Amino acid sequence: MGEKERLLKIFYSMVKIRRVEECLADLFSKGKIPGFIHVGIGQEAIAAGVCSCLEAEDSIFTTHRGHGQALAKGIDLNRFMAEIYGRKDGFCKGKSGSMHIASREAGVVGSNGIVGGSLPISLGTAFASMYKGENKVTVCFFGDGASNQGTFHESLNLAAIWDLPVVFCCENNGWAQFTPQKVYMKLEDISKRAESYGMAGVTVDGDDVLKVREEAEKAVARARKGEGPTLLECKTRRWFGHYVGDAQKYRSPAEVQQAREFDPVFKFGKFLLESGHISTAHVDTVEAGIKSEIEEAIAFAESSPVAGAEELFNDVYAELPNGRDLR
Amino acid sequence: MRETRYIRAITEALSEEMARDEDVFIIGEDVGVPGGAFSATKGLLETYGERRVKDTPISESAIVGLAIGAAVQGLRPVAEIMFADFLAVCMDQIVNQLAKSRYMFGGMYKLPVVIRTPCGGGLNAGPQHSQCLESWFAHVPGLKVVMPATPYDVKGLLKSAVRDDNPVLFLENKALYALKGEIPDGEYLVPIGKAEVKRTGKDVTVVATSRMVHQALEGAKTLSKEGIDVEVIDLRTITPLDKETIFDSVGKTSKLVVAHEAVKAFGIGAEIAAMVCEEMFDRLKAPVARVGAPFVPVPFNLENLYLPNSDDVVKAVRRVMKY
Numbered sequence: 001m002g003e004k005e006r007l008l009k010i011f012y013s014m015v016k017i018r019r020v021e022e023c024l025a026d027l028f029s030k031g032k033i034p035g036f037i038h039v040g041i042g043q044e045a046i047a048a049g050v051c052s053c054l055e056a057e058d059s060i061f062t063t064h065r066g067h068g069q070a071l072a073k074g075i076d077l078n079r080f081m082a083e084i085y086g087r088k089d090g091f092c093k094g095k096s097g098s099m100h101i102a103s104r105e106a107g108v109v110g111s112n113g114i115v116g117g118s119l120p121i122s123l124g125t126a127f128a129s130m131y132k133g134e135n136k137v138t139v140c141f142f143g144d145g146a147s148n149q150g151t152f153h154e155s156l157n158l159a160a161i162w163d164l165p166v167v168f169c170c171e172n173n174g175w176a177q178f179t180p181q182k183v184y185m186k187l188e189d190i191s192k193r194a195e196s197y198g199m200a201g202v203t204v205d206g207d208d209v210l211k212v213r214e215e216a217e218k219a220v221a222r223a224r225k226g227e228g229p230t231l232l233e234c235k236t237r238r239w240f241g242h243y244v245g246d247a248q249k250y251r252s253p254a255e256v257q258q259a260r261e262f263d264p265v266f267k268f269g270k271f272l273l274e275s276g277h278i279s280t281a282h283v284d285t286v287e288a289g290i291k292s293e294i295e296e297a298i299a300f301a302e303s304s305p306v307a308g309a310e311e312l313f314n315d316v317y318a319e320l321p322n323g324r325d326l327r
Numbered sequence: 328m329r330e331t332r333y334i335r336a337i338t339e340a341l342s343e344e345m346a347r348d349e350d351v352f353i354i355g356e357d358v359g360v361p362g363g364a365f366s367a368t369k370g371l372l373e374t375y376g377e378r379r380v381k382d383t384p385i386s387e388s389a390i391v392g393l394a395i396g397a398a399v400q401g402l403r404p405v406a407e408i409m410f411a412d413f414l415a416v417c418m419d420q421i422v423n424q425l426a427k428s429r430y431m432f433g434g435m436y437k438l439p440v441v442i443r444t445p446c447g448g449g450l451n452a453g454p455q456h457s458q459c460l461e462s463w464f465a466h467v468p469g470l471k472v473v474m475p476a477t478p479y480d481v482k483g484l485l486k487s488a489v490r491d492d493n494p495v496l497f498l499e500n501k502a503l504y505a506l507k508g509e510i511p512d513g514e515y516l517v518p519i520g521k522a523e524v525k526r527t528g529k530d531v532t533v534v535a536t537s538r539m540v541h542q543a544l545e546g547a548k549t550l551s552k553e554g555i556d557v558e559v560i561d562l563r564t565i566t567p568l569d570k571e572t573i574f575d576s577v578g579k580t581s582k583l584v585v586a587h588e589a590v591k592a593f594g595i596g597a598e599i600a601a602m603v604c605e606e607m608f609d610r611l612k613a614p615v616a617r618v619g620a621p622f623v624p625v626p627f628n629l630e631n632l633y634l635p636n637s638d639d640v641v642k643a644v645r646r647v648m649k650y
Contacts, residue, residue: 092433102432109399110432114423120389121424124396124404131352131378131402138396151419154386158393161384315434316468318492 006052007277010209013048014265016290017068020077023294024067024084024098025244034086035097038065042207042239045264046171047072049212050139050232053220059107059125059138061118064099065171066111069141075106081297087304094307095315109138115176116142116149119168123155126166126223137223138166145176147190156231160199165223167216168231171206173238178250194231206234207264210271237262328511334504336478337367337443340485341405343514345375348403351489354381354390355407364409365445365504387417394440395425403439403489410456411446411498414464425494426469437492443485446474447538447588448625448634449502457625459537459589464496465565465598471495471519472565476540478508480563483517491519500537500588522569524576528558531582531644534573534599536562539586539618539635546640555648565595570602577603581612584643588635591619613650616643 001009021039028037040047043065051060051072062069070080075091083090084098091103102110109125112118122140129136146152147170159166170190174181187193194201200222204215212234219230237259241248248256272278331339345351353368353375359382362369372380383390387408394404408414414421421442429438448457464472471493475481481499488495525540526547535543540561547557558576562569577583583603585596596617603615618639626633 090433092431092435095433096431100431102435104435109396110428112424114419117419117424120392120420121396121399123389123393124398125400126396127393128397128400128402131397132400151388151392154384154389155392157384158386158389315430317471318429318437 004277007272010048010052010213011268011272011278012286012290013052013072014044014209014268015286016293017044017047017071018265019287019290020071020294021067023298025240027298028244033084033098035099036064037098037244038242039240039244040065040068040171040238042259042263043171043173043236044068045209045212045268046169046206046234046236047141049209050167050169050216052213053216054107054137054139057107058136059109061109061122061138061140062101062111063115063118063142063146064111064113065143066101066141067098070101070103070106070108070111073106073108075101075103075108077293077297078300079103081301082304085301085304086306087301088307089300089304093311095311116146116151118142119146119149119151119155122166123158123164126159126164127162129165135224136165137220139169139220140166141169141171143176144170144172144174144181144185144190147193148176148184156194156197156199156229159229160197163226163228165226166229167219167223168229169216170231170233172233172235175238175242177242189233191231191233199229199231201231201233203233203235206236207262207267209264209268236264328509330507331478331510332504333478333481333499333506333508334365334367336482336510337485337499338369338371340482340489341368341371342374344486344489345371345379350401351403351405352379352381352397353405353407354383354394356383356385356390356409358382358407363407365501367407367443387413388420391417391420391425391442394442395420395428395438398438398440399428399436405441405443405489408442408444411444411460412455412458414442414444414460421464421470421496422467426467430469438494439492440494441485441488441497442495443497443499445499445501445504447500447502448630449538451627451630453627454624457630459498459587461498461536461565462589462594462598465595469494470566472498473519473563474498474500474537474565475563476500476503476537476561478506479510480517480561482510483515484519484563487516487519495519498537502538517563520564520567520569522563522572523561524558524572525561526557526559528556528580530556530580531584531647532558532560532573532576532580533584533586533640533644534560534562535586536565536595537588539588539640542635542637543586543640545637546644549637549641550644555644557644568599573599573603574607577607578610581610582647583611584616584618584640584647586618586635586640586643589619590622591617592622594619613647616647618643
């Protein structure tokens with residue numbers, strides 16, 4: 001793939017994440033989606049930049065705020081939407097919803113509802129690649145809040161001593177749910193912790209997709225060559241609340257407004273236009289293409305059946321011994 | 328047949344499964360050169376090498392998490408947690424990750440993860456190294472919980488656990504590690520989910536687990552001198568529970584005692600008693616009795632007062648018989 005093609009693909013990915021999440025917030029507000037929805041609007045450059053460095057067979061782990069990473073990794077939008085609707089044609093038969101999205105085909109091993117819960121599991125896919133001599137890379141996305149969990153410490157230390165092919169990508173949006181970074185951490189740069197584990201660590205402007213890609217490329221190459229893990233911290237901003245519907249009373253309106261002045265999608269689009277990589281007509285085509293993709297996905301999801309009672313007992317165990325209830 | 332200790336039967340099972348299946352690997356603290364805190368993995372590093380016998384930092388969550396990720400990619404990890412008490416350190420990885428990852432992802436993954444760990448008292452190891460916590464895990468759908476009482480069962484069940492496509496919490500009993508017993512020379516398996524009638528009797532059923540199986544058998548000898556004929560069932564697997572064997576026996580004896588080393592309150596004895604009351608109340612001729620530890624932490628200095636023993640089983644049976 002040539003450089004221009006790569007850039008256009010990244011742009012498409014970023015716009016798609018933005019529009020899908022806007023649509024999900026809207027659908028949720030209208031009561032069409034059950035459960036919780038957490039959007040990462042304003043953080044698209046990280047998912048798009050990092051996943052542009054990965055191959056189809058590489059693995060990612062993501063979080064409760066994980067739509068963007070799954071989409072950037074190439075998850076099928078129809079089945080993604082059906083899953084969020086809780087319908088049978090979703091990747092997890094409707095059992096995961098937004099918070100636990102996964103797709104084996106796309107290498108989205110799993111999204112996790114426990115903050116810091118994926119970090120130890122990401123060691124395992126990286127270990128399996130090494131064990132089988134497969135040369136696959138794992139990227140574990142997590143937030144700044146997760147970096148204070150014990151699993152962060154355990155996972156980074158173990159990955160470092162075994163040179164596991166994993167990239168720990170911290171999306172630092174400055175908020176651990178309702179609490180700002182300065183309240184819960186003395187450090188400004190989480191990547192500084194890398195040194196204490198004996199691994200490479202770097203902080204990058206997470207709103208600049210090309211800078212994210214540049215550092216992610218180095219980290220992925222390092223992992224693939226067997227040179228060990230990297231802690232890649234991408235600083236970004238959370239435009240909306242912790243969840244859709246969060247009034248953010250703990251944040252000043254001025255701070256929220258300021259966050260929205262850093263728009264990674266707009267910034268990258270402007271760069272592509274000004275550098276002559278794309279025209280405004282191209283932008284219109286991208287928007288139209290994504291709009292029809294989303295419309296198709298919603299139609300697919302809404303026409304997919306809701307699981308019946310027969311699904312309640314399925315998938316607890318790999319088999320169903322003695323009838324339905326294993327007790 | 329030949330005589331083997333419980334601990335060596337574990338080593339044999341691990342070694343045989345590693346020889347049989349390249350995807351099986353061992354992970355845990357001190358499992359390599361030291362061969363594990365209780366020597367369960369002794370010699371495996373020499374035979375199978377560093378690639379397949381992975382010594383880790385003291386990081387229980389990382390051990391279990393790594394096992395989950397590796398299992399998702401088709402490997403069959405056997406993780407050792409040095410003491411069952413330390414399961415509490417990695418509870419999220421076991422309960423929220425391992426036990427949920429099949430259901431939550433709609434059956435996308437198989438999770439053939441074995442977590443081996445020694446439970447139980449008897450070593451004066453105190454409150455943080457002696458607990459029996461099986462009921463915590465039996466309460467979590469998605470896990471299988473196994474508690475072997477003999478060298479024969481520990482080997483056969485461990486081999487079955489390694490071949491099982493589900494997470495198996497394999498609770499060994501450290502007070503039984505030195506126990507000797509007969510095992511066959513050739514390969515054999517013991518199925519998960521099957522209890523065993525260790526002693527047939529017509530008067531009363533004693534369902535026991537792990538170390539208490541031996542206490543129940545000893546108690547049955549005493550009671551037979553009093554003319555009480557006790558049937559002893561070794562549960563062997565906690566989940567999935569072998570209701571059939573329990574119900575068949577209680578159907579015959581109409582009297583039930585459940586004996587476990589764990590704290591009696593909210594233990595599996597309560598579950599079995601409730602199950603029998605719900606489903607065969609009309610067959611019971613006496614209230615169900617439970618034998619278990621008192622509702623206190625395992626004491627370092629007063630362990631002999633704490634641990635349930637064969638006398639407790641005898642007393643419970645007499646109480647039931649007198650009713």
